[in-house]
Amino acid sequence: MTRRFASRAVWVGVVAGLAVWHMSLVGLVDSFQNRPILTDILSLGETLPLAGIVIAGAWAARPLLAGGLGRPTPAQALMAGAIAGAATGAMLAVLSFFILVLKPNGMLIHATPKLVNDLRFFQDAALGTLVQVGGGLLLGTAAASLNLVQRVARRALVWGVLLVLLFGIMNTFVTQILRNLPLKWLSTFLYRGDGLTIPGAVLLFAVTAALVAGWMLRGTQVRAGYAALPNASRQTTKIAAFILLAALILILPQILGVFLSDVITNVGLFVLLGLGLNIVVGFAGLLDLGYVAFYALGIYSIAVLTSPASPAFHPQLNFWLAVPIVMVIGGVTGIIIGAPVLRLRGDYLAIVTLGFGEIARIIFLSDWMTPYVGGAQGIQQIPAPTINLLGLALEFRKPQDIYYPILVACILAALAAWSFQRSRVGRAWTAMREDETVAEATGVNTTVYKLMAFSMGATFGAVAGAFYAAKIGVVFPQNLDILISINALALIILGGMGSITGVIVGAFMLVGLPGLLREFAEYQLLIFGAVLVAMMLFRPEGLIPNRSRRAELHEEEGESGPEGADGGGGPGEQPPGDRQPHPMEKPASGLALEAVAVSTRLGDRS
C-alpha cells in the first residue's frame, strides 16, 4: 500500500518535472523572470517550477482511486508529497546539469546558462542542486499536508496565495488604478519597486484568507438572513447593488486609464465575437472554425462604407448608418455560407468552415481584389463614430471613449443572446444540438433553425468587426487569420459552451490577461492550445457551465445515451466510442422517450 503511494508519487513527480522542462525550454520561465511578485524575493518565472512542485506534492497525496486503496494515512500522504516534490526538484537538477554539460543552445534557443541560473534560484551548482531537491522535498510535503487540514483552512490558504500571486503579477495596473482613485498611500504600502512588499503580501493574504474562510463558515447564514428580509428591503438592496454596479461600469475607463481601457475594449470586442460564435457552437452545436470570415466581412464592410480612402466604392456613410447595413450583410452572408453546408456532419462542417475562412483571407489579400479592398495595404482612414448631442460633438476613437459604444453593443448582444436562448428558437437549437434526428422527428425544422444560427452568429461577428474597425481606424488584413477564430473558440470553451456568462469570463481570461502581460503575447497560442486540451480532458463543460450542456457532455457517466452532440449516427458508420452500442442497436423505446422529452421541453413555453 505504502509502496503504491510511493511509486505513484515518483510518477507524478516525473510528469510534473517534464511539464517544468517544457515551460523552461520554450522560454516561459526565463521571460517571466522579469515580472517580480515579491520584490527581490520571488518572480513569476521562479513561481512556475515552484508551482510544478506544489501541484505534484498535492496530487501525490490524493486518494488512490484506481487501485481501490482509498485515502492515504497522514504519514503516507506526507511521504508521497515529499517524494513527488523531491522528484520534481530532481528533474530540475537534471535539466540544469543537462544544459550546462551539453550546451544545446545552438538547437534549443532557451537552454542558456541564464536559464540554469533561474532554475537554481541564483545559487551555485552545489547549493542550487540542494535547493532544488531539498526545497522540492519540503515544498512537496507542505503541499501534501494541505490534504490533511480542514477544508476551510485549505481553501482560505489556496485563495490567499493565488490572490497574492495575482496582485503581484498585476502590479503596474493595480498601482495605476489606485493612483487614479485617490488611494496612492495604499499602493505605496503594497508595492515597492516592481513587486509586492512583504507587509503588503501578508496583508493581502490575511484579508483574502479571512474573507474566504468567513464566507465558507458564515455564508449560508448571510444568505438565509438576506432571504428572511422583507420583500421591499430586498428590492431596495437589489436596486442599490445594480446602481452601484452600473455606476462602476460607467466610470470604469476613467479609473483604468488609457492602456487598461484599451485592453478592456479588446475584451469587449471578443465578448461580441464570442457571443456570436457561442450561438453557432454553443447553442446550435455547429462547430464553426471559419468565424473570422464574418469578422473580416464586418471590418471590410464598414471600411468600404465609411472610409473616404476606400479604393473603388466610397459612399462615406455615417458609422451609425453603416452598422445596420453591416448587420444585414453579415446576416445574409451567414445564410449564403450556411445553406450549402447544412447537411454536413459536425466534424466535416468544422473543416469546411475552416476552408471558408482561409479562402476569405486569401481572396481579401490577393492582387485580384486589391482594386476593391486594397489588398495587403488594407483600407485606411476609417472615421471614428461620432454623436452630435445637443450641439456637443462626441468622437469615439480613443480607448476611453470607444469603450462606451462597445459596452452598449456588448450589453445589447448579451441581452439578444439571452432572450434567444430562452425563446422557442433557443429550445429548438438545444434539441437540434442534442440529437438532430430526434429534433427533426418532433417537428423542429432543422434547416430553418440552422440557417438562423448561422445568420445570427454572422451578424454578431460582423458587428464585432465593425466596432474593431472603428476602434483602430485601419484594416490590417494580415491579422485576420484562423487564430482569431481559434481565440474566440478557446474563450467560449474555457467559459463554457452555451453559457453567456462563460463567454464574458472567458474573454477576460483569454484576451484580458494576455493583453496585460506583454511577455504573454508570444506564448498566448501555446497557452490557448493547452487550455483547449485541458478543458476537453478535465472539464468539457467549461468553467461556468450551461446546465443542459453539462448534462450532454457527461451523459456517458450515466446511462449510455445518444451518440453525441452532432448526433450524426448514420447507418453506414460506427459510433466513435468502443464500448458504446451501435446506433442501430439503440432500442426504439429509447428514441421515443427522448422524442417525448424534447417535445415537452419545446412545448413548455410556446
Add this chain to the structure above:
Amino acid sequence: MRMVRRLLGIHEHLSFVDLVLALLRVAVVIFAVVGIWATIQRGSFTLGDWGTFILAGLSLGSVYALLALGYTLVYGILFMINFAHGDVFMTGAFTAYFAANAMAKSGFLAQNELLSFIIVLLVSSGVAALVAVVLERVAYRPLRNAPRLVPLITAIGASLFLENTFRGLYGAGVKAYPTWTMFQGSIRLGDVEISYSRIVVVAGAVAMMLGLWWFVEHTRTGRAMRAVSENKDVAAMMGIDVDRVILTTFAIGGLLAGAAGILYTLLFNQVNYFMGFVPGIKAFTAAVLGGIGNIVGAMLGGLMLGILEAVGPYLLLDGFGIPSVNQLKDVVAFLVLVLVLIFRPSGILGRKENT
C-alpha cells in the same frame, strides 16, 4: 426531365437546401467550363508549361498522399479528424533539420550523402511517430467515448500546442536545410525538365505507400488494424488488444508523416514551426477526396489534389484575366475541400455515407 433532375441531384420533393445545392452545382460547372475555355482561348501557356505544372503537382501531391494516409488510418479506426497530424509532420521535419545540419557541419554529409539522408529520414520518422504516439496516449485516448466534437477540439488544441512548443524550443525563424548534391540536376523529357529531387519524392512516396499497403494487407498487425476498423467490440472479443492497435496506427501515421516531412523539405528546402498547418488541411482534403478510411483512396486523392492545386489556378482562373493567379492556388485547394465535402463527402472510392 428525369435526367436533368438526376444530374442536378434533386429528389422528388424539392427542398430549399436541394435547390441551393443544385444552383451551386450548376454555377461550379459553368464556372469551370467557361474558365477552361477562356484559358484555352487566351493560350498563355505552352504544352511544356502544362507538363511542368502537372509534374510539380504530382510531386507535391505525393507528399499530400503520404500525409493523407495518416488521416485516413486514424479516421478509419476512431472516426476522428486528427487535426494535429499536420503538426506531427512538422515535428519530424523540424527535428531532423538539426541532424542534417550537424552532419553538414561535421562534413559527414559531404562524405556519405546517402547514409546521412537515411539517418535524417529515420530521425524524422522516429520523432514524428513518437509525437503521434504521445499525442494519442495523452490527449486522445481519454476521450474515446466523448461526443465527436470533443476530440476534434482537443486535436485543434494539440495542434496549437505543438506548433508553439516548437516555436518556443527552436525559435520562430525559417531554417534552411542543407542541400543534397546527389539530388541536384535534372533530366529532360521533351519540353519538360524534371529535377531528380522531384523524382525521388514521387518514387519515395510510392514506395512507402506500397509498403503500407503490404503491411495492412499481409501482416498480422495489419489484419488486426482492419479488424478494429471494422468493429472494435468484435475485434476486442476476438482477443485483439484494441488500445495497442490504435497506438500502432498512430505510430504508422506518424512514421509516414515524418517521411513526408523530409520529402517536403526536398521540394522546398526549409522548415519552420507553422509549416504543417496548410499541408495538413490539404492532406485531409486529399483523404476526403479519395474516400476517408480508404488507403488507396488517400493515395489517389493526394495525387489528384496536388495536380488540381498546381494546374487549377492557371486552367480555371487565368482565362478570367485575374492577376497573379498563383496567389490563389490555396483557394483552389480549399475550394476542392469545400466542394468535395458538400457534394460527395464519401469521396471517390468511399462507400456512400448516409448522413
